[in-house]
Each structure stands twice: as structure tokens, then as C-alpha cells.
Amino acid sequence: MSLEVSQKITIQKVKNSKINQVDFNNLPFGQVYTDHMLVCDFENGKWSSPKIVPYGAISLDPSAKIFHYGQSVFEGMKAYKDAQDDIWLFRPFDNQKRLNISSKRLAMPELPEAYFMEGLEALLLLEKDWIPTTKDSSLYIRPFIFASGNGFHASPSDKYKFIIACSPSGPYFGGKLKVLIEQHYSRSANGGVGFAKAGGNYAGQFYPTNLAIQKGYQQVIWTDDTTHEYIEEAGAMNIFIRINDTLITAPTSDRILDGITRKSIIEIAKDQGIAVEVRNISVHEIIEASDNGSLKEMFGAGTAAVISPISGFGYQEKDYVLPELDNTFAATLKKQITDIQYNRSADKFGWRYSVK
Template sequence: MNSSITPKLNILKTETSRVKEVDFDNLVFGSTFTDHMFECDFKDGEWQNPTIRPYGNLSISPGAKVFHYGQAVFEGMKAYKDDDGRVWLFRPEANFERINKSAKRLAIPEFPRDIFFEALTTLVRMDKEWIQPGLGNSLYIRPFVMATQVGVSASPSDEYKFMILAAPAQAYYTGDVKVVIADHYSRAANGGVGAAKAAGNYGAQFYPTNLAREKGFHQIIWTDDSEHKYLEEAGTMNVFFRVNDTLITAPVSDRILDGVTRKSVIDIAKHNNIDVEVRPVLVSEIVEAAKDGSLKEIFGAGTAAVISPVSAIGHKENVYELTKPEDSYSARFKKDLMSIQHNITEDPFGWRFEVK
């Protein structure tokens, strides 16, 4: 669907900032939002009235199609502040490309690049006082779009709202996680929307994840939808396996999200001459590697958690404990990633984007 947009970004500033009311040492992830937010509406075949305004509630009809047919996609990205007070985004172009890829899959009009970056950088600049310096601190940024046309007919919406919210964040997971391999439920199917960041993908994960937690696990490693033979993602993250000194991860597909952190880990590994295999990963080979001791590490990779090491993996009635090696890949990749994001080290990949 082609779309156009009015060029002017309207800015309405809050009279009083709430930043001094925030306890930055005790944040609950994604529940405290900054002073401002961005919104833009798609009506009459074009994106119009792009506006940054004070954060606040929306008024929306209960007949809006997002509530009935799930036309909603989102992104997750972060801004960081270095020790000199400079503010950086991490690979924002990849997030922009992916939200439009997700939107296209759900028959949502794509959003123009120029207004996305103008809105994103303006919002981050306006609310930069909410970004705390120091490793582990960031501003989590949530662009999303939802169908707003009123009507319960089963058809794509003619109207949408694109928004960007921002929330100060600390570390998402504070410790290693215990995971179980799925042998019944699946995250996504061939030809489905697994490769899109569709809101419904995540809602559908909650029930099987609750079942796993009742058994003492934190998350699920999802398997393929037909035979449950192949390992695909871990919870809401891409997943990596270290067998001996080789790093293995599944290729992206209709079922697997093309994660920005995933791509970054692969590039960092190759840059450090670590053997990387991007290929289908059999459940049986990882279970066997856990049994014979060649499985050294499993970790998830995603924007919110960055790198989340796995301490144990469950399969059927068995649980295999993992002892983090001294030369931990997960610790190394997390350090390398965060050092680039926080402008502590050189960025040989050109991933940093300064918000001036």
C-alpha cells in the first residue's frame, strides 16, 4: 500500500517534567514512561498530523479493528547515554526496516523513513534527561502501529495510528534462566507471521510459558510446528548454542524473527574469529551434546535482555544443568555489545547512531 505524509512535525511540550519523581534505581521494566510520546494517524490514504505531545491516555472506540482482528505490530529499540552525556541509538535503521516488514505482512501501510527518524530523534532529544548513564541503563523505545478504523467486519482497517513511547530501563533479566524445550506448543508456523513482530505472537506465548513456570522453568525454547524436531527461539529472544567452540543458531524464516541483537552477535563472533554455523538445529543434537558435555552454553539474544544465559535446559523428564565456562561467549558478547552501545569502545561495524 502506497502512502504519503504531511511534512511538518507538530511539537507540544509538557509544562512540567516528571523526571525528578522517578526512582531510577528501582524501575519495573516498561511501566514508567517519559514526558512525551509521538503519534501519527493514517486516514484517507495518507499518514498525517505527526505530533509529539505529552504522554497520556488515548481515546479509542471499542469497535476499533485492532481489538477484533489483531492488526498491530511493534518494535523494540534503545537509546544510551555515555559518560560525556552524548546520546546514541543502536542500529535504528534495522528497526525501521523491520517494523515496515512486519506492517506489510499484516496489511498495514508502511511508515515513511523521514518522519520516523525525525520523530524518533526529536523524541529522544526532548526526553534525554530520562536516560541514565552507566552500563545496564538505557531508554527503551517502543514504536508500534495499530488499526483504529471502527467496525467489526473481517477486513483490513482503513485507518491506523503509529506511535512511539519511551521508558527508562535497567537490566531486563538479572540472572541466568532455566528453559524447557517445547514438545507440544509452537510459537509460529510456516507461512504464518512468526517473522513479524505482531502483537498476537507474544500474547499466544503466555499460556504455554505459564505452564512451563509451574514446572520451575523461566522460559520455553520453541520448536518447529510440525515435528518439534528443530530448536528455534527462546521465549521472546533468538537463541544460540555453543557446542565445543562453535556457535550455532537457527536461520531466520517464516517462523523465526530476524533479531537485531541476533545479527549483531553473529557479526561480533565472526569478527573475533569464532566459528559460527547458521543452520537448522536439531533437538536431538543439543540433548546429546548436553549429555556428553560438549554443550558449553545456551543463551538468548534480544533488545530488552541483550544476552540472557541459560543455566539449565529441560527436555521430556530430564533436566541438564549447564556450568558457565571461564571463557564464556555469552559474557563476552554482552560486554562487547554494551561497550559499543554505550560508546565505551570503538564501533568497527558502524552501528552507533548519535542523537545530536
């Protein structure tokens, strides 16, 4: 990696670390924050040099455009520590590229790769002791960009702020999920921003998800915006369906996020000889498979949870239960991904990235 940017990164360290106040054996997800964060500002048509400062509050004018027009994109990543105390990332360049794809769609400036990668590495080396080593734990990393310029006029901002904040975290989900197939609300639409990691995408999910929770479900399975006949995503995750011994997932589109975990599952499954189909799959096909016994598994896939098995789903006031299997694709694929992430196995795909 070139030192072009890292030589310019300034670091302001905290006087007193709060790490000794953290119970690393009992970490909630995303609620504890490290001592420092990386900050970089866009102004006058260019990004300033990144700097690392103590984690803390941000001061913004009430007219800041993030509050009024929602220009905000983010990524979700993790850093892992292996048995030798080395730090690893998983496909970080994919996160960097997707952040810029999201930024472009929201008329925001793209961030140079070096600013992202070298800023991230510098931050992780500084916060190395914050990376937990308890089972299934990791350092969750949240890079994000938002409009910081002022003005009530409905137009793109002239100023933006890029921040990377980190949170030592335990597992995102515990156990299996019971989900509701959504028949009215839509997560995204053709020509929209569903493929981008825009904050507004997630805000729009909360209300339908709350309605599902009131009915006894934990998450929503999103369907297409036009007919509500085709399965698209599960909550904030991509979704996989196993019918007999074939793994099926929807193709990416304007409406569906190009998930990094999703892509990894597809590659690993194919490498293991599992039949994979990337195609549209209808609710009717899933109901039929459940009725005839060929529906074996459903699971969500994303950075935070890696893989979340689904125990059953609701549709048109009826519940469907998935079978209990001894050897699931979900468990096998999750183990293979996490073994790569934590440097417990060989990485034939070249996904693991060493932070030094």
C-alpha cells in the first residue's frame, strides 16, 4: 500500500482510554465505541487529509443538509484478530467500491481508495487492543459519509464528512428468525436507491418491521414493489432459499443490495459442489415447496450476522415451519466464511486482508 496518504494522517490520541470500562465477555452489538474515530472533510471540491481524533460528538448547524435531504451512505465491515494476535479484514476493497457506488447514486463525492484503506488501517492499528477475541466477536467498523453543508434549498450539499467509527461487538443475532413475507410495503423500487447503502433505505424499513414484530415475527421478507410475488431480501440482509439441494437467491438489481456476504456464499457454495441458482423466486414457489416437503432451508446473509437461519415464515395469515436438519447449508457455509475471516483456514479466494 502506498504511503501517499498515511504520511499525512494526523493522530490526536485520547488522554485516558475507556477500554478498561468495557466487559469484553459481554458485548452488545454496536453499542460500545472505541477511543478514536477517523474524520475527513470534503470542501471546495476536494477531500482534506484524513485525521484520527478522539471519538466524540459532532457539531452541525440546524440547516445542515443531512437533516433535510438525507444525503447519507454507509458501509458495514468487521476486523478480526486471530490466535497470533494479527488483525484481518474481509474483502475490504469491496466495501470501499460499494461506498463510492452508493455515494454516486446520491450525488455525493466519491472517496479515493487510499483515503479509505490507509485511514482504516491507521485507525485499526491504533485501536488494536479494542478488537475482541471472545467467541463470535469482532470489531464492527462503520464507515459513513453525510452532507454537512448548510442550506434549506433542495440541492446537493457543497460539504461532506467521512467518518470511520468502530465498535467491539458480540454476535448480531442469536437463534433462528421467524419472518413475515411483506405483501403491501416495499423496501425499494426500480430506478431507486435500493442497491445503495443509503440510510433512508433502512429508515423506510422500520415501520413495516415494527408491524411484523407486533404480529410475533422478528423480521420482514421483502418482495418486489410491483406485484409482491417475488422474494428479494430479508430485513436488512440478502436471502437464500434451499429447495432440495439447490441454493437459490435473487439477482441483484436497482432494488437489491450487492451484498459482500452474498457474493461470498455463492462462490463458496459453488466451490463445494452445491448447486446455486441466481434467479427470481416467487412466493408461490416457496409455498409449494413447503407444502411438498422440498423446502429445506431459508437464511439471511449480511456482514453483521454473517448467516441468520430462518425457522419459519408467515404469509396471508398462515404460518409455515421449516424442517429441523442436522447438517444445514447455513451452518456449513457460515463456518467456512468465518474460518476465513478469523484466519482459521486457508483462503483460496484471496478475500482475507492483513492489517500491518
